Amino acid sequence: MTADNASQRTVRINIKRQASPDASPRWEAFDVPCSPGDGTNITSVLEYIAAHPRTVDGVDTTPVTYDAACLEEVCGSCTMVINGHVRQGCSQLVDRLLEEAPEITIEPMSKFPVVRDLAVNRERLFKDFQRIQGWVPIDGSYALGPGPKESPENQDVRYRLSRCMACGCCLEACPQYTFDNDFVGAAVISQVRYFNRHETGSRLEDERLEEMMKPGGVNHCGQAQNCVKVCPKEIPLTESIAEVGRATTRNAFRRIFIK
Amino acid sequence: MSRNESRIAIVGGGLAGLAAAMRIAEAGKQVDLFSLVPVRRSHSVCAQGGINAANEVARQQGYSEWLHMDETLYGGDFLAHQPPVCEMTAWAPKVIDLMDRMGVPFNRTPEGHRDLRLFGGSLYKRTHFAGASTGQQLLYALDEQVRRHASEGRVNHYEHWEFLWPVIDDDGVCRGLVAQDLRTMQIRAFRADAVVMATGGCGTIFGKSTNSTICNGAAAARAYQAGVWLGNPEFIQVHPTAIPGQDKFRLMSESARGEGGRVWVPRKEGDTRDPRNIPEDERWYFLEEKYPAYGNLVPRDIATREIFWVCQQGKGIGGERMVYLDITHLPDATKKKLYAILEIYEKFTGDDPRETPMKIFPAVHYTMGGLYTRYEPRDDNQGMVQNAPGNMMTNVPGLYAFGEVNYQYHGATRLGANALLNCIFDGIFCGPSVVSYVDNLERGAADQPQSLFDDTVKQEEVKVKELFDAQGDENPYLLHKEVGDWMTDYGTVIREENDLKKTIDRLQEWKQRFKRVKLVDTGDWSNTNMTYARALGDMIRYAEAILLGALERRESRGSHYRLDYPERDDDKFLKTTIARYNAAEDSTELEYEEIRMGLVEPRQRTYGKVEAADSKDDAQERSGAEAAKT
Ligand SMILES: Cc1cc2nc3c(=O)[nH]c(=O)nc-3n(C[C@H](O)[C@H](O)[C@H](O)COP(=O)(O)OP(=O)(O)OC[C@H]3O[C@@H](n4cnc5c(N)ncnc54)[C@H](O)[C@@H]3O)c2cc1C
Ligand code: SF4
Ligand code: SF4
Ligand code: FES
Numbered sequence: 110m111t112a113d114n115a116s117q118r119t120v121r122i123n124i125k126r127q128a129s130p131d132a133s134p135r136w137e138a139f140d141v142p143c144s145p146g147d148g149t150n151i152t153s154v155l156e157y158i159a160a161h162p163r164t165v166d167g168v169d170t171t172p173v174t175y176d177a178a179c180l181e182e183v184c185g186s187c188t189m190v191i192n193g194h195v196r197q198g199c200s201q202l203v204d205r206l207l208e209e210a211p212e213i214t215i216e217p218m219s220k221f222p223v224v225r226d227l228a229v230n231r232e233r234l235f236k237d238f239q240r241i242q243g244w245v246p247i248d249g250s251y252a253l254g255p256g257p258k259e260s261p262e263n264q265d266v267r268y269r270l271s272r273c274m275a276c277g278c279c280l281e282a283c284p285q286y287t288f289d290n291d292f293v294g295a296a297v298i299s300q301v302r303y304f305n306r307h308e309t310g311s312r313l314e315d316e317r318l319e320e321m322m323k324p325g326g327v328n329h330c331g332q333a334q335n336c337v338k339v340c341p342k343e344i345p346l347t348e349s350i351a352e353v354g355r356a357t358t359r360n361a362f363r364r365i366f367i368k
Numbered sequence: 369m370s371r372n373e374s375r376i377a378i379v380g381g382g383l384a385g386l387a388a389a390m391r392i393a394e395a396g397k398q399v400d401l402f403s404l405v406p407v408r409r410s411h412s413v414c415a416q417g418g419i420n421a422a423n424e425v426a427r428q429q430g431y432s433e434w435l436h437m438d439e440t441l442y443g444g445d446f447l448a449h450q451p452p453v454c455e456m457t458a459w460a461p462k463v464i465d466l467m468d469r470m471g472v473p474f475n476r477t478p479e480g481h482r483d484l485r486l487f488g489g490s491l492y493k494r495t496h497f498a499g500a501s502t503g504q505q506l507l508y509a510l511d512e513q514v515r516r517h518a519s520e521g522r523v524n525h526y527e528h529w530e531f532l533w534p535v536i537d538d539d540g541v542c543r544g545l546v547a548q549d550l551r552t553m554q555i556r557a558f559r560a561d562a563v564v565m566a567t568g569g570c571g572t573i574f575g576k577s578t579n580s581t582i583c584n585g586a587a588a589a590r591a592y593q594a595g596v597w598l599g600n601p602e603f604i605q606v607h608p609t610a611i612p613g614q615d616k617f618r619l620m621s622e623s624a625r626g627e628g629g630r631v632w633v634p635r636k637e638g639d640t641r642d643p644r645n646i647p648e649d650e651r652w653y654f655l656e657e658k659y660p661a662y663g664n665l666v667p668r669d670i671a672t673r674e675i676f677w678v679c680q681q682g683k684g685i686g687g688e689r690m691v692y693l694d695i696t697h698l699p700d701a702t703k704k705k706l707y708a709i710l711e712i713y714e715k716f717t718g719d720d721p722r723e724t725p726m727k728i729f730p731a732v733h734y735t736m737g738g739l740y741t742r743y744e745p746r747d748d749n750q751g752m753v754q755n756a757p758g759n760m761m762t763n764v765p766g767l768y769a770f771g772e773v774n775y776q777y778h779g780a781t782r783l784g785a786n787a788l789l790n791c792i793f794d795g796i797f798c799g800p801s802v803v804s805y806v807d808n809l810e811r812g813a814a815d816q817p818q819s820l821f822d823d824t825v826k827q828e829e830v831k832v833k834e835l836f837d838a839q840g841d842e843n844p845y846l847l848h849k850e851v852g853d854w855m856t857d858y859g860t861v862i863r864e865e866n867d868l869k870k871t872i873d874r875l876q877e878w879k880q881r882f883k884r885v886k887l888v889d890t891g892d893w894s895n896t897n898m899t900y901a902r903a904l905g906d907m908i909r910y911a912e913a914i915l916l917g918a919l920e921r922r923e924s925r926g927s928h929y930r931l932d933y934p935e936r937d938d939d940k941f942l943k944t945t946i947a948r949y950n951a952a953e954d955s956t957e958l959e960y961e962e963i964r965m966g967l968v969e970p971r972q973r974t975y976g977k978v979e980a981a982d983s984k985d986d987a988q989e990r991s992g993a994e995a996a997k998t
Binding site: 128129143146147148149150152153156159160162169170171172174176177178179180181182183184185186199200202204205224225228231235238239242243244245246247249250252253254255256258259260261264267268271272274275304307309310 | 391406408409414466474475476479481482498499501504505508509519613614615616618712715716796891894896897
């Protein structure tokens with residue numbers, strides 16, 4: 110952050126902190142210098158605070174713990190609730206956030222257990238990817254020639270789905286995704302569609318759909334469509350939920366008739 | 369050793385680590401996989417451009433695996449060992465096929481074949497891609513296969529764990545590692561019959577780079593301090609066009625220039641006018657002026673150096689380290705074509721590049737050097753002996769290095785879209801080498817005394833305690849910033865004897881100041897203050913190898929440009945730099961080793977000599993220019 114700039118201002122940042130999973134949360138406020146138009150984003154604000162960990166009351170504190178890696182909104186690490194909206198800290202510019210409110214507030218996501226401060230434990234999401242057998246069942250990694258041919262149209266659908274970075278925004282926004290149930294949420298439903306749309310991937314289609322018909326599967330979705338509004342990668346989640354929903358119904362009928 | 373008892377530890381879950389985990393688990397071995405972040409969030413996710421391989425169409429136009437190898441060697445200014453490059457390019461088509469079978473959504477032709485991209489003016493289309501996020505799709509596909517093995521119990525994920533030190537016995541053989549749980553802060557040892565380091569590059573030694581924050585090189589630096597050599601540490605690739613940000617440099621793809629983008633600065637030094645109000649004749653299009661033939665499309669080395677130079681002389685925008693990359697004059701159709709990359713610029717700067725020129729600057733991008741590895745060459749040099757235990761093993765038996773963290777394949781600079789290939793290739797070709805090594809071990813990690821592991825844990829606990837106890841006056845974040853600024857100023861684009869010496873002197877001070885680091889957090893739960901500071905100490909050691917390597921290499925080659933020695937000097941320096949850590953002195957020692965050639969005679973690389981280039985060289989130069997692309 111360039112010092113002694115004429116147009117420099119300080120921005121008030123309020124952060125909800127929590128020392129450990131069982132500790133009770135508390136708020137701390139920091140004043141962070143930055144100039145309009147200098148591209149300061151939330152992760153650089155957090156870096157500044159790490160180097161200058163003193164609150165507005167002059168109390169020395171610790172650097173804020175948060176997850177981050179790519180800093181270009183592609184790894185999904187730095188999801189947090191900023192000014193009440195769930196999003197990535199690395200792609201949020203202070204200038205833009207100040208158009209929403211005069212001060213900036215940052216909180217951890219509420220749908221996952223807090224590890225510390227803004228870092229949360231998203232293992233549930235990774236476990237659910239495993240639950241739906243989110244992979245293409247290949248015959249091992251020896252050279253066996255190319256994969257199946259694919260139409261550009263199908264590739265286009267799959268490509269859009271494949272950009273899900275497991276950030277968790279859709280789960281944070283979903284009214285059905287709670288601590289006390291095992292709903293998989295929109296991201297995982299969308300992955301069911303992703304794998305079922307691949308020729309080899311679809312060998313596990315029945316297993317995936319069966320999982321989707323269990324408690325916590327696609328029927329748990331209340332169609333509130335909050336998820337699609339907050340997805341930073343513009344994944345067509347509503348379409349995915351509809352497609353997987355239809356497929357499970359079809360599968361259920363088929364099973365009745367086969368029996 | 370009995371086959372099913374052996375355990376292999378892999379440090380790193382980027383493309384290299386995951387490809388290795390998949391292959392080794394498939395061979396029936398037990399894998400422990402360590403990563404600072406969930407593996408799906410590894411730095412490989414950032415790669416956009418694509419992955420190279422000879423393919424049927426290009427082949428019918430005259431391209432081949434051999435030409436791919438030749439381009440790689442030429443691009444790397446002949447500093448790479450030739451047999452491994454030959455093997456890698458020969459495997460490239462199989463790598464693509466494999467990733468295709470795993471369901472990577474590669475772009476398709478209307479008929480449904482994999483589409484190909486022309487990269488950086490190469491004569492042949494040989495770059496496979498999945499939209500604008502190839503690395504992400506490749507990483508996910510491998511993560512999925514590894515999770516499949518995990519669901520069958522063959523892989524244990526240790527995510528949010530940090531590798532601290534290899535466990536090496538009295539005979540110098542690696543027997544496992546010590547790592548720390550980044551939540552509970554528990555430090556513990558893991559027995560392993562072999563350890564694979566796949567920890568990626570070291571960009572953040574230079575402060576801000578195009579790399580992820582976790583690419584700090586600390587893991588490699590620890591292996592180095594534990595006795596693994598470094599190969600060619602001085603070779604660091606700088607990308608000419610990145611978007612300077614407060615927290616990182618984000619890559620601005622070269623396609624902006626490819627489509628007609630122009631680089632300029634105001635003619636008047638320190639001009640602070642809005643660029644849109646600066647008339648044409650008051651703009652200095654310095655690339656076009658100095659290189660009329662190539663203009664804005666000069667090879668990467670030149671573009672990087674010229675931009676750096678202009679700014680060093682205070683002629684950057686407003687006197688700062690930035691120049692304009694201007695696409696505002698391009699037709700709307702072209703701007704549309706550039707949509708994906710213009711979006712990135714807008715998202716992270718808040719400015720619309722369609723309306724106002726982009727501000728860009730070169731940034732550290734890729735680590736060619738790294739952990740020193742060996743291999744078993746075939747008798748005819750045309751590749752490596754399959755399954756030979758020695759492939760990509762470091763000088764420490766049982767300790768391997770795969771992916772960006774090793775020093776092979778790219779020589780003095782890397783061609784675009786060759787890194788992803790190198791990572792997956794290492795995993796699938798050299799993974800089986802690790803398996804043969806452990807199968808031939810007489811005594812494994814399980815036979816080692818507990819004290820060996822306890823001692824290494826103790827050593828790491830003491831280091832943490834010393835950090836907590838130091839309570840000095842040095843702020844680790846500000847010290848890192850200083851290290852990064854110096855390394856960038858004197859250790860990247862333009863290097864010179866005095867600057868390097870000055871920086872090495874300064875580095876000795878950093879070592880002292882590091883001992884006085886003050887931690888404001890001495891807690892034992894998810895303490896990022898401590899882990900950040902600890903890594904800095906290791907990065908300083910790695911930095912010393914970079915600087916010393918650069919000082920002693922008194923020539924210019926690939927990414928290493930010495931103002932005082934601007935020519936390549938094959939007689940003296942067609943050699944690998946080997947850096948060894950002297951633990952007693954806390955210093956770096958260098959020596960040089962012959963490079964195995966045998967396939968292609970080194971020829972002059974015409975990079976930078978636009979006037980002299982005849983048409984044949986032009987073609988070669990352009991394919992070399994791909995290095996800039998990703
Ligand atoms: C912006 C950008 C774009 C690129 N585009 C391309 C492209 O288009 N084509 C191309 O070929 N190449 C490209 N590259 C280069 C390529 O992405 C990298 O070289 C490659 O992804 C490196 O993969 P890796 O597996 O070696 O390491 P990484 O993907 O960096 O993974 C390193 C792993 O090691 C782990 N790790 C590190 N330290 C520790 C520790 N101490 N303890 C435990 N775990 C640790 C990390 O958690 C991570 O899992 C690009 C690079 C950048 C920066
Ligand atoms: S549609 Fe609503 S209920 Fe269903 S996943 Fe999305 S947010 Fe949740
Ligand atoms: S679907 Fe979108 S919001 Fe949900 S995890 Fe994936 S990228 Fe994030
Ligand atoms: S740090 Fe990767 S998404 Fe923000």
